[in-house]
Amino acid sequence: MAPDTTITAAAPGKNSPDWWRSVESACQGRWADSKAFEAEPDDSRPKKFITVAYPYPNSPQHIGHGRTYTLADVHARFWRLRGYNVLFPMGFHYTGTPILGMARRVQDKDAELIGNLRDIYGVSERDIGTFADPLTIARYFHNEIKMGMKEMGYSIDWRREFTTIDPAYSKFVEWQISTLRRLNLIIQGSHPVGWCPKDQNPVSQHDTLGDVEPAFTEYVMIKFAVDGYAVPVATLRPETVFGVTNLWVNPDTTYRKVAVSRDGDGGNDPKAEKWIVSAECAYKLGFLGYAVRDEGEIAGSDLVGEMASEPELLYQQPQQQQQPRSNGPGRKIPVLPAKFVEPGTGTGIVMSVPAHAPYDWQALRDLQGSRDGDDSIPQGSSAAAAAVAPPVKSLAASVLPISIIRTDGYGDVPAADAVSAIPDCEGQSDPRLEPATKELYSKEFYEGVMSRDGPTAQFGGMPVREAKDAVGAWLADSGCAEAFLEIADAPVRCRCGSECVVKVLNDQWFLNYGDPKWKEAAHGCLNGMDILPDEIRQEFAHVVDWLHERACARQHGLGTKLPWDDNWIVESLSDSVIYMAYYTISRFVNDGTVTPEQMVPEFFEYVMAGRGRNIGGADGADPPSGGNPDENLDAAVAKWRSESGIPDDALEAMRREFEYFYPVDYRHSGRDLVPNHLTFFVLNHVAIFSQEMWPRGIVVNGSVLMDGSKMSKSMGNIIPLRKAIREFGADPIRLAIIISAELLQDADFNMESVHGMRSKLEAMHAECVRLGERGGEGEGGSVGLGDANTRQDAAPSPEDVWLLSRMRQITSSVSESMEKMRLREALHLVLFETESVLQWHARRAAAKRRLESDTHGILRAVTTTRVTMLQPFAPHVAESMLEALGYSHEARAVAAWPAPAGLGPADHAALQAESLLKSVLDDIASILKVTKITPSRIILYVSGDGSPKRAIYRNVLQSVLGGESSMKQVMGGLMSRSDAAYAKKMPEYVQKAIADILSDPVTIREARLAASGPAGDSDNGGDGDADDATSGTGGTAGQEPFSESSFLASELPGIALATFGAKTDVYSEGDPDIYDPQSKARHARPFKPAIFIE
């Protein structure tokens, strides 16, 4: 006897963590020894290829990661038990930037990061010391995660493991990206990114202090002119350009005069323009694709009082001739001072639209403040106004608002309305102007319409929300305006401390997901896929529609270089979209069958696209199966093959491996990857592979909450998986994860639940030990239910028949749930539903004083079935349970998923009989509860076999089963039957019969129809049609009709005595010797006996 088998069969002792560890390590050792999960092509078996998104090794796994992998593992194990050849592999995603960022932070001795590593992730000081090297980090956590996966019992084929920086993988990515380019799906263009000027790096959320995602504000920069200089203003509301009355500069700021050029350098480019902007703006322009050369400064105060020209475009429009704007065409507008102008925002110069912008309105009022006779001057602004130089004041006084947008609920000058709604406004620095501005903007944006007359005539009647873009485009097309991007939630700081800017990258490579043909193919693929759960399907469809160009290359980080441009590295989501195919050959890389040098693009074309297999050759039967026909390529591959140096048999083995396992049957991942990875996965497959290699299924799961709240480092509620395994055991954790929520829901994980699962499993195991100690006829044989019917005597007990029937139902429900990945439901059935079924059986058996030897056979059989179904969920302890039940090593190794048929036919008659028994017990209990009597005798009156109620009941049953369940319909049906016209006299009974029937499950109804007498017994000929339709149901056709009175007389007294401590008599309604002191018997209805208790 092998030592491992003795370890696991023992019951858990006092120290349950030790016991769990021993069970787990024994099982895991056995799996490894028997290479249980090393899948090879096998044409005699159907295959399933199940994959999960591989982990990024920048932290250890926690429970949240554990969920996705556990779901996938249960899935893989389930199909394996169903006889499929399942491949379930794993890799590690090294490419990307976060690990680089971590390494940099370790170098910088970042206290927060080091604290987290030490306290939350439990990394030793010594190891942390080595983390200055990014690869060391990746390898450390790679190992950590892998150990955790093994300890969780994931059924992974580890021979195929790889990392995304392996040279061979890089070759694969080169092939992928070159293929996409050959198919013209990769394009080049410009693209803005958050940028750290010091590191010369794009920044993302991981790279910023406080993990802020750099977001952009897109301004329209409109160029006014002063003295031969362009004076650009940045605005979010380009449509208001028609209402500009003046410009604002900050008088305390020193502006820069700069030479700006789109290309070349600002100084020497003859086309360079001279601009005046704030120093901050000049700096930012340098990152936005402009060449900027400083040519001196000018004080804001010196700009005040200058007159600016608006863009020519605005007064060239013929429409405006009808009603010239106040200052006339080609008008000049004054430059005025305002303190609210921030040099760090936009260009540091602002256009003023006093009719529609509360700040502008108020700032003008502040300047005009001392005007005589105006008693509406806000308090507090007089002092400021007094300081305004007289020429400026008179300039300001000449400015009149130009109204250009009509909005319901506002007057001609909405900004004035908005400001006057602020009591005692304290001038342009009043903080209440901010919300007022937001509100007015929002109202005008959604409800406003451009005025039909005046300067806006060209856009007259257009809703503002459309005019905004239309005017912006109109200005830009004419060269009067340009886009200006700025960090929205500034300042965003890089981890190095410097402030980030927006940088426009000019030669960025994009995957053109906007290509309509590509989208169409992706939709086609999705439509044919099994998406679990199906609710998420429309989300995929929407993402496909919504995707457009996506950057697929970056300049820094770990990864594979673009084959045609080694300044760029393949972006790390783009290098992970078809890698499942790589699993089919990675074991050949790992064992040295093929070397990275040999893995040229032609290699992949041969193995994965089937090219070059029949050129000049053998059968010509296989057309090239690549998704993209290309004869030159075929020829090239054929040529390559003859000189590749890879032995034919090795090459064929790889091709066979790919052909056998591909496509992916199910791809598992978290819900967060739906809008990116999972959709890219589909898109890239349809682009690169031929249709028969397109993925067949996706399984999406929700995230994990810890005790109801999100897991986060700051809350300290991250529990590393390996720590949890040590404490509770892998199987209890697996079950707690599965039982906590259905697939798409967020799972609320908590330790109590793990605890509960552990005791549940321990109790089950103890039961197995008990059953196993008695031995069993199936001992050493196959694991199954062949020994279920072990009773030697002829007639099995009703409760045994019932138990087997229920198990059959449960088994088929579990199978169905598993196929749809409703694992929570499946596990619930295995654990709890089965439990309550067994409890009822035990109660029945105990009431009959059946001996253990009598029930042992059936209990062992049922428990075996249950444990078999538990295997995918709790693989370790289930194996130990099977062993405890007495099954040999060999039998356990092949223990297959139970087929419902193995339990014999479900006996609906037995199901309905037990249901009757239970409802009678419930009725007795509720009578006792209400009356509070202590029963000494219970008398039952069963509706008489020949009573008219039976005939009515049967007819009603037929009506209801036939879909007619309203009183009207049922009565109509009854009337048409000659003998049932009797029903007319007892409509209230008919009503009750309908209610009785509707309160039973359909299977019970059907069984009762079959049980309520042979077809046609109460019919005077004629309508045999209805009877034929139902006579076969319930599996009791040809048997004796079910007799309520004899069933209850034999089965009820024992259990009633055990339950209520009273003896029971059962009478039929019409019995001559009936004991019925309170005339209860007349209340008896079929399957609802009347009860009298004394």
Next chain:
RNA sequence: GCGGGAGUUGCCAAGCCUGGUCAAAGGCGUAGGGCUUAGGACCCUAUCUUUUAGGAGUUCAUGGGUUCAAAUCCCAUCUUCCGCACCA
């Protein structure tokens, strides 16, 4: 804004697709009991209101509607969570 979810009896959470088996699973909490006097261990019972006969009443965000029948289907409203790109 665009898109996708969610709102159930003290809490968490099933059920809704396939309307009647739903006063509504399961877990937690609470109360009582047992295990006989260690345990944050285990087991049983109860847990919307009402009821001395198995019954009745009122519930499943809110308001309408469809139906013999609605937590479940339809419409509207309110509240709330998540994703929106170069980032794994």
